[in-house]
Amino acid sequence: xxxxxxxxxxxxxxxxxxxxxxxxxxxxxxxxxxxxxxxxxxxxxxxxxxxxxxxxxxxxxxxxxxxxxxxxxxxxxxxxxxxxxxxxxxxxxxxxxxxxxxxxxxxxxxxxxxxxxxxxxxxxxxxxxxxxxxxxxx
Amino acid sequence: xxxxxxxxxxxxxxxxxxxxxxxxxxxxxxxxxxxxxxxxxxxxxxxxxxxxxxxxxxxxxxxxxxxxxxxxxxxxxxxxxxxxxxxxxxxxxxxxxxxxxxxxxxxxxxxxxxxxxxxxxxxxxxxxxxxxxxxxxxxxxxxxxxxxxxxxxxxxxxxxxxxxxxxxxxxxxxxxxxxxxxxxxxxxxxxxxxxxxxxxxxxxxxxxxxxxxxxxxxxxxxxxxxxxxxxxxxxxxxxxxxxxxxxxxxxxxxxxxxxxxxxxxxxxxxxxxxxxxxxxxxxxxxxxxxxxxxxxxxxxxxxxxxxxxxxxxxxxxxxxxxxxxxxxxxxxxxxxxxxxxxx
Numbered sequence: 001x002x003x004x005x006x007x008x009x010x011x012x013x014x015x016x017x018x019x020x021x022x023x024x025x026x027x028x029x030x031x032x033x034x035x036x037x038x039x040x041x042x043x044x045x046x047x048x049x050x051x052x053x054x055x056x057x058x059x060x061x062x063x064x065x066x067x068x069x070x071x072x073x074x075x076x077x078x079x080x081x082x083x084x085x086x087x088x089x090x091x092x093x094x095x096x097x098x099x100x101x102x103x104x105x106x107x108x109x110x111x112x113x114x115x116x117x118x119x120x121x122x123x124x125x126x127x128x129x130x131x132x133x134x135x136x137x138x
Numbered sequence: 139x140x141x142x143x144x145x146x147x148x149x150x151x152x153x154x155x156x157x158x159x160x161x162x163x164x165x166x167x168x169x170x171x172x173x174x175x176x177x178x179x180x181x182x183x184x185x186x187x188x189x190x191x192x193x194x195x196x197x198x199x200x201x202x203x204x205x206x207x208x209x210x211x212x213x214x215x216x217x218x219x220x221x222x223x224x225x226x227x228x229x230x231x232x233x234x235x236x237x238x239x240x241x242x243x244x245x246x247x248x249x250x251x252x253x254x255x256x257x258x259x260x261x262x263x264x265x266x267x268x269x270x271x272x273x274x275x276x277x278x279x280x281x282x283x284x285x286x287x288x289x290x291x292x293x294x295x296x297x298x299x300x301x302x303x304x305x306x307x308x309x310x311x312x313x314x315x316x317x318x319x320x321x322x323x324x325x326x327x328x329x330x331x332x333x334x335x336x337x338x339x340x341x342x343x344x345x346x347x348x349x350x351x352x353x354x355x356x357x358x359x360x361x362x363x364x365x366x367x368x369x370x371x372x373x374x375x376x377x378x379x380x381x382x383x384x385x386x387x388x389x390x391x392x393x394x395x396x397x398x399x400x401x402x403x404x405x406x407x408x409x410x411x412x413x414x415x416x417x418x419x420x421x422x423x424x425x426x427x428x429x430x431x432x433x434x435x436x437x438x439x440x441x442x443x444x445x446x447x448x449x450x451x452x453x454x455x456x457x458x459x460x461x462x463x464x465x466x467x468x469x470x471x472x473x474x475x476x477x478x479x480x481x
Contacts, residue, residue: 001396001431015263018293021158023179023401025427031179031405033158036396041441045386046265048444052380080257080269088310122258122305 001025003034010037013046053080064131070106072097074131075121089120152249152278154288154295158395158402162187163290164251164274165214169223171249172325178395183406184220184334185213186341188399191354192362198312201384204362206398208345210272210313211253216341220334224323229316233308236317237300240277243321249278249288253318255309261289261296271313277303291393335410336478342403343476346468356469363461370454378454382440389437397437400430415481422475429467436460 003024014020019035026032060077063069076086083101087094092113099105100117114125121128152171157163157178165181182188187207194202207213218225230236243250255271256262279286284297298306307317346355353361362385369378388398395402404426411419439457442448 001401001427001434006396013263013265015265017261017263018291020291021156021178022396023158023405024396031401031408031423033178033395039390039437041386041437041444042390044441044444045383045390048380048383049268049387050265085269085311088314 003027003032006034006036007039008037009040009043011040011043011047013038013043053077061131067103069101070103071129071131072106072117073101075117075123075128076101079121086117086120090116091120092116146245147279147281148244148247149279149281149286150244150247150249152276152288155290156293157290159187159393159399160274160290161210161213162402164276165217167276167288167290168249168251168322169325172322174221174223174325174329177405177409179402179406180335180409181217182213182399182402183342183410184338185215185217186338186345187213188342188403189345189355190358190398192358192365193353194365201380204385204388206388206394216338217334220337221329221331222326223329224325225320226323227318227320229318231316233304233317236307236319237304240319241280243319244277244279248321249276251276251320252303252307253315254303254306255311255315256306257309258302258305259289260298260302261287261292269309269311271309271311271315273306332414332480335414336480339410339475339478343472346472347476356465356472359461359465359468363458363465366458366461367455379444379446382454382457383444386437386440386444389433397430397433400426400433404430416478419478422471425467425471429464429471432460432464432467436464 001022001024003026006022006024014037019037021033022036023031024034057074057077060069060074064071064074076082081089083094083097087097090097092100100109100113111125114128118125118128153167155163155167155170157166159178159182162178162181162185165185166176166178169176169181176184189206189208191205192202196203214225217223228239230239240250240252252275253271254273254275255269256273257267257269259267259273275287275289277285278288281297284299285303287296287298287303289296307315309315349355349357352358366382369381372378373381390396390398404423407419407423407426411417411423436457439448439452439460442452443454443457
């Protein structure tokens with residue numbers, strides 16, 4: 001790749017927090033490090049991954065609204081976790097985590113268990129009980 | 139003693155340089171701190187960072203594992219071995235103890251590398267924050283309750299609050315970092331750079347040509363290509379597109395420096411040509427650049443398929459055929475390179 005061809009297809013995915021280093025050849029044929037703000041195919045691949053994540057969140061959200069799943073299921077999806085990962089972060093056995101995905105079981109949880117989940121998900125216990133939190137992730 | 143350490147501000151005189159890849163960057167920056175000036179490509183080459191593997195039966199987030207690098211940690215480990223550098227490593231089961239040990243080490247004036255998870259890394263762009271646990275950063279001090287962080291992927295140094303750093307050091311999931319930290323214990327007065335370069339290159343040639351399982355190296359690229367041709371029939375349109383997206387993400391994710399590390403490797407060969415005084419390596423570097431450009435052709439076609447904007451020429455078949463060309467190019471490169479020796 002030539003230095004002048006290093007792509008600068010900024011689609012906001014880096015949120016202006018950094019530019020990446022790419023290696024490219026300058027006019028004298030020498031390799032140099034060059035900043036890049038993004039590249040279209042790569043952006044497309046990353047956006048595709050998020051579409052998958054967001055579709056899942058959306059479908060779980062609907063099931064929570066329909067009373068089939070507890071808010072915990074929503075927060076788990078929102079943190080791109082599965083039962084295994086949530087179990088590891090909260091220290092609560094998988095079998096129990098699975099049960100707490102049901103609204104009936106979830107509503108009966110004591111404050112200690114709620115705290116464990118909240119801390120695993122980096123939110124407070126009030127937020128854990130609802131699915132209306134501001135600041136949706138991309 | 140504990141509270142004393144916790145409240146004390148420490149700032150180690152540490153220079154931050156940005157790199158493409160975190161592991162190269164951490165290694166290069168820590169070595170520079172000890173007056174060993176090796177560029178990112180040099181670290182990558184000596185550490186035999188170039189690789190390819192396709193393991194369709196191992197799934198990460200329901201997608202097959204495609205990787206352009208060896209296992210995390212290998213690059214720095216090999217560099218240390220080949221340059222005779224001693225690294226101190228530690229892991230912890232108790233997070234509090236790990237933070238205390240970090241404080242103690244900083245108090246001794248030692249910049250310390252930490253293995254962390256990306257998901258809770260607050261300064262990272264949100265779209266890049268997945269549950270990926272093999273990121274590396276250097277802690278070089280603390281100031282008013284924040285840790286001073288040199289993350290080689292970032293343009294400038296950043297900070298993390300104590301609980302933020304603790305959280306990323308104890309991320310959960312695949313390869314949990316378990317508070318792993320490391321620092322350079324001592325560096326030799328003399329080291330044999332030329333020998334290390336040759337050693338590093340030979341290792342990469344072996345990895346790319348001779349692993350007797352068809353999932354790795356050049357054979358792995360061909361294996362991926364041949365499977366890819368059948369993805370649309372076998373997996374259906376949506377899943378095939380997700381598989382293709384996975385390949386592009388791995389090829390171009392933050393840290394590969396473009397084209398699955400192929401350009402970093404070409405830059406390394408160029409530097410190696412000079413240090414070893416072997417001009418033929420410049421020619422191989424050019425071939426490597428061409429292979430990298432080919433990988434990018436593959437990414438462009440794939441990007442259009444993912445976006446559902448592909449024309450008739452932009453099919454899985456054609457994307458796969460480009461990979462077969464890449465495999466031939468890389469095979470030729472490593473068959474020449476494996477004959478390298480010191481003059």
